[in-house]
Amino acid sequence: MEENQEGAQEEQFEQPKEELIRVTGMYKDWFLDYASYVILERAVPAIEDGFKPVQRRIMHSMKDLDDGRYNKVANIVGHTMQYHPHGDASIGDAMVQIGQKDILIDTQGNWGNILTGDRAAAPRYIEARLSKFALEVLFNPKLTEWQLSYDGRKNEPVNLPVKFPMLLAQGAEGIAVGLSTRVLPHNFNELIDASIKHLRGKRFKLFPDFPTGGEADITDYNDGMRGGRVRVRAKISQYDKNTLAITEIPYGTTTTSLIDSILKANDKGKIKIKRIEDNTAAEVEILIHLPTNISPDKTIDALFAFTQCENSISPLGCVIIDNKPVFLGVSEILRRSTDHTLHLLKRELEISLDELEEQWHFSSLERIFIENRIYRDIEEEETWEGVIRAIDEGLKPHIKHLKRAVTEEDIVRLTEIRIKRISKFDIDKAQQKIEALEDQIAKVKHHLDNLVDFAVAYFEKLKKDYGKGKERKTELRLFEDIEATKVVIRNTKLYVNRKEGFVGTALKKDEYVTDCSDIDDVICFTADGKMMVTKVDSKTFIGKDIIHVAIFKKKDKRTIYNMIYRDGKGGSTYIKRFAVTSVTRDREYDLTQGKKDSKVMYFSSNPNGEAEVVTVFLRQVGSIRKVKFDMDFADILIKGRNVKGNIVTKYSVKRIELKEEGVSTLKPRRIWFDETVNRLNVDGRGELLGEFKGEDRLLIITQDGVAKTIVPELTTRFDEEMVILEKWNPKKPVSAIYWEPEKERYYVKRFLIEHPEKEEKFISDHEKSFLEVVSTDYYPMAEIVYGKQRGKDQRPNEELNIEEFIAIKGIKAQGNQLTTEKVKQINLLDPMPFEEEDENDEEEQEMQEDEATLDEKRRPEKLKDENKDSLSSSSESQTKLFDE
Secondary structure (H helix, E strand, O other): OHHHHHHHHHHHHOOOOOOOOOOHHHHHHHHHHHHHHHHHHHHOOEOOOOOOHHHHHHHHHHHHHOOOOOEEHHHHHHHHOOOOOOOHHHHHHHHHHHHHOOOOEEEEOOOOEOOOOEOOOOOOOOEEEEOHHHHHHOOOOOOOEEEEOOOOOOEEEEEOOOOOOHHHHHOEEEEOOOOEEEEOOEOHHHHHHHHHHHHOOOOOOOOEOOOOOOEEEOOOOHHHOOOOOEEEEOEEEEEEOOEEEEEEOOOOOOHHHHHHHHHHHHHOOOOOOOEEEEOOOOOOOEEEEOOOOOOHHHHHHHHHHHOOOEEEEOOEOEEEEOOEEEEOOHHHHHHHHHHHHHHHHHHHHHHHHHHHHHHHHHHHHHHHHHHOOHHHHHOOOOOHHHHHHHHHHHHHHHOOOOOOOOOHHHHHHHHOOOHHHHHOOOHHHHHHHHHHHHHHHHHHHHHHHOHHHHHHHHHHHHHHHHOOOOOOOOEEOOOOOOOHHHHOOOOEEEEEEOOOOEEEOOOOOOEEEEEEOOOOEEEEEEOOOEEEEEEOOOOEEOOOOEEEEEEEOOOOOOOEEEEEEEOOOOOOEEEEEEOOOOOOOOOEEEOOOOOOOOEEEEEEEEOOOEEEEEEEEEOOOOOOOOOEEEEEHHHOOEEOOOOOOEEEEOOOEEEEEEEEEEEEEOOOEEEEEEOOOOEEEOOOOOEEEEEEOOOOOEEEEEOOOEEEEEOOOOOOOOOOOEEEEEEOOOOOOEEEEEEEOOOOEEEEEEEOOOOOOOOEEOOOOOOOOEEEEEEOOOOOEEEEEEOOOOOOOOOOOEEEEHHHHOOOEOOOOOOEEOOOOOEEEEEEEOOOOOOOOOHHHHHHHHHHHHHHHHHHHHOOOOOOOOOOOOOOEOOOOEEEEOEO
């Protein structure tokens, strides 16, 4: 009993054996099936027609319902659900996206706004029908390949026979499993032009065109393939002195998201604005009001740097070819689309030819049948077979000219002709019809023999019929690179505790250094000859005895540091000049030779490469005779920060004092103007404007007759209406000829810019007044072309020496009347020669003479002469005196 009970208990508590089920195979199959479905049936468009399945089904449903009138979108969505195995929301969203592109769907009602991001009204409130363009290029049941819908109840197209590069016109975006696609939209007319060029064997280039307008830099577009990039910007202009206007927005943004990004940048202190005013309706108008003393030019650059006013788009051309995803560039997509259009046009012509030849064949048979009264041969026949045989026998003598054999179907059709038609048969009309068909057949054959010309004519007709109003919206241009640190608003203050060695924005009880931003870098020097660059933070330890703190500018070759240091305890004293153009952040650099107890005896930072004169005092030790001498930093070459430097003295230095403020040893800065980006630069791009010192200015004259001078800052933005940009010479007059509408005469004036800080208009304030010609030559010449006058001979052209015609007067003077005759045109000619004294050469010669004289007086005995050829560097110097 006990044994049986124990056995039962063992059976009761015996665990069932675990069975291992591997899901690897199932996971692999299911995931691949899902991935294939999403790629092929949801996210990626087909190369043949450029549609995703849902878009293709919407177009097919709209064609089913098309009767020329508008249909409720809700009705179209419901009808599409017969073909599309997904919810109505996805169909409705896809349809709204197609409708907003304004190519295939003629919309009615509130379809949303791509500028503001407002959604469309509910499907029951809006209506749609196919556009005329869609009806012409999308459909042809005779060319369409059909397949059963998902439930087997309906036939749907595998692909629509689209005779246009629709994918490139609309663009496409989709995220599948493991891949995505992003084909950017292109201009309608440019696509047609490119298709025509391809058909004719010519090269073409395609660039995106966005419905929101704006500006685009397509330098790195890479034909829309993987790795490419398009930079897009809002169109921003200066509305008035303290207001900026955004009139076009970048693709992929809305006015709402754009304004939010501007407000966030303002809250973070990256930019400073007073308020934003959104007046967007049919067109974008966002007004940004700026506080006083805020530069509009820098604010525009800051908007590009810190807000959605500039975005970067990465295109990726992925399409379905033969049920596989393939990555293609937009040029290859257009070539394939155009070749496909050529094939479809050929098939249409072949089908049309077959139909015309069939009509010609039956019309000829009908004429033979009636004209030769063959229908009488069937009167005595009693059977259907006999009727067919009798007609066939009756036709045989007359059908030698036919292009194909007569079939039983042809004879059956002849028997179906009504008696009424036979009795009213007109042989002449029948012959005319046959001849008309022959003309049409010849025309179609001609098109088939000249298929490329036919396709070109087809594209040209599309452009003529539908290209109006589809001009390019996005302006293509090169963008200048904006350095965020140069345009960010200085929104906080930097402090330093020199003794303890801390810098930061939270040390408000310590010494104030400068205004800064939270993205700035700070450069610091300590008394033991160490240097460090670190990011602005609330509190950062640098090292004790900080001697200099400033905002660090990368690639700054004009800020020169002058330094005298002692090499270790009791070592020699060295002098060096160097620039710091690039460093590793938070790394400590030793500017001495690394010996213990090295010490900086003198240090100055010179933003324009100034070279001061200092007096070195030596300790009276031993037999030293000369305990005081001068050092001129202008004698020292500017080298790298790691350079050892030149020996000042081997004796112990007591102190070093500043004797004379320095002048810049750098050459005047050469500035160029790059027309492609409308910006100044110092990199040699574009037209050289000249060499500029600190007080030099630029002269700007615009087409609306405004003259002004500005300090040449690299962040300055220039108006498209600018007609003159050059280095300003205060002694050089401006000559202008302008139209005075109130007196209906041209006036001539010459003037000097008397108030450089002031922007002044030098033509009439009348709205119809305009500047005809303007020159800054000393002796400008102009040609006057006179118009014809009734009753008078044509007056010959006349040359005008403007300098002799009028003297220099004030900028507000009206000037002298040019002529009372009717003037057709005024042209500027080459000016009279004038030799201008080169003041720079004289100044340089005087400077060299002065320096040569001073060299003999200042040069110390112990200074090595390896730095004789020193050039470089400019402006205000900061000095620091250290006692040993």
